[in-house]
Amino acid sequence: xxxxxxxxSWAAIITGGxxxxxxxxxxxxxxxxxxxxxxxxxxxxxxIGMIILGLALQTGFNLTLAKLAMILIFVLFTSPxxxxxxxxxxxxxxxxxxxxxxxxxxxxxxNT
Amino acid sequence: MFATAAAAVLISMLLALIRAxxxxxxxxxxxxxxxxxxxxxxxxxxxxxLDGRPEFLDLALVYALINFIGTxxxxxxxxxxxxxxxxxxxxxxxx
Numbered sequence: 001x002x003x004x005x006x007x008x009s010w011a012a013i014i015t016g017g018x019x020x021x022x023x024x025x026x027x028x029x030x031x032x033x034x035x036x037x038x039x040x041x042x043x044x045x046x047x048i049g050m051i052i053l054g055l056a057l058q059t060g061f062n063l064t065l066a067k068l069a070m071i072l073i074f075v076l077f078t079s080p081x082x083x084x085x086x087x088x089x090x091x092x093x094x095x096x097x098x099x100x101x102x103x104x105x106x107x108x109x110x111n112t
Numbered sequence: 113m114f115a116t117a118a119a120a121v122l123i124s125m126l127l128a129l130i131r132a133x134x135x136x137x138x139x140x141x142x143x144x145x146x147x148x149x150x151x152x153x154x155x156x157x158x159x160x161x162l163d164g165r166p167e168f169l170d171l172a173l174v175y176a177l178i179n180f181i182g183t184x185x186x187x188x189x190x191x192x193x194x195x196x197x198x199x200x201x202x203x204x205x206x207x
Binding site: 006009010013014016017018020021023024025027028033036037039040043044047048051052054055058059064067068070071074075078079081082083085086088089090092093095 | 113114116117119120121123124125126127128130131137138139140142143144146147150151153154157158161166169170172173176177179180183184187188190191
């Protein structure tokens, strides 16, 4: 039983760490503020969620588990709020999202 | 196991810090600092387990609260140039 819990915990923690690094690399490489919010979203949902799940599997049913659940719930509530406020402030402050040029091939095909 | 998680979180924090230093606009910097704070929360929690003292989770919880309030405050300050008291030009200051 303890071995199974350890294996599950390892898997969850390694998945969470991989998602954290993937989100951070996306935050470096993506071209725009609004695109980079996607990377932060990966960190805030899958990264935090899987690492906290892995930590929770290492504790029994006690107060520590309740605290971990409170951290997870709080991050899941506040991260979209902060990102929404930031996106709205960026639009208000004049940052234009990078759009693709309208696909000429598709419009030509639809016309013909 | 906990050391692996701490290493991954530290690498992510380094990358977020690079974005915070290099960000073209101020919103990039705010976003990177917000991600840095979230990763700090999880690093504090992992460090509690690494040290065998899960009481550190209280600190992580308080850090999450402070991170959220700080991000909202800095965003509001940058976008409205003040922190409250909506003027006629604002749309109620409802961010």
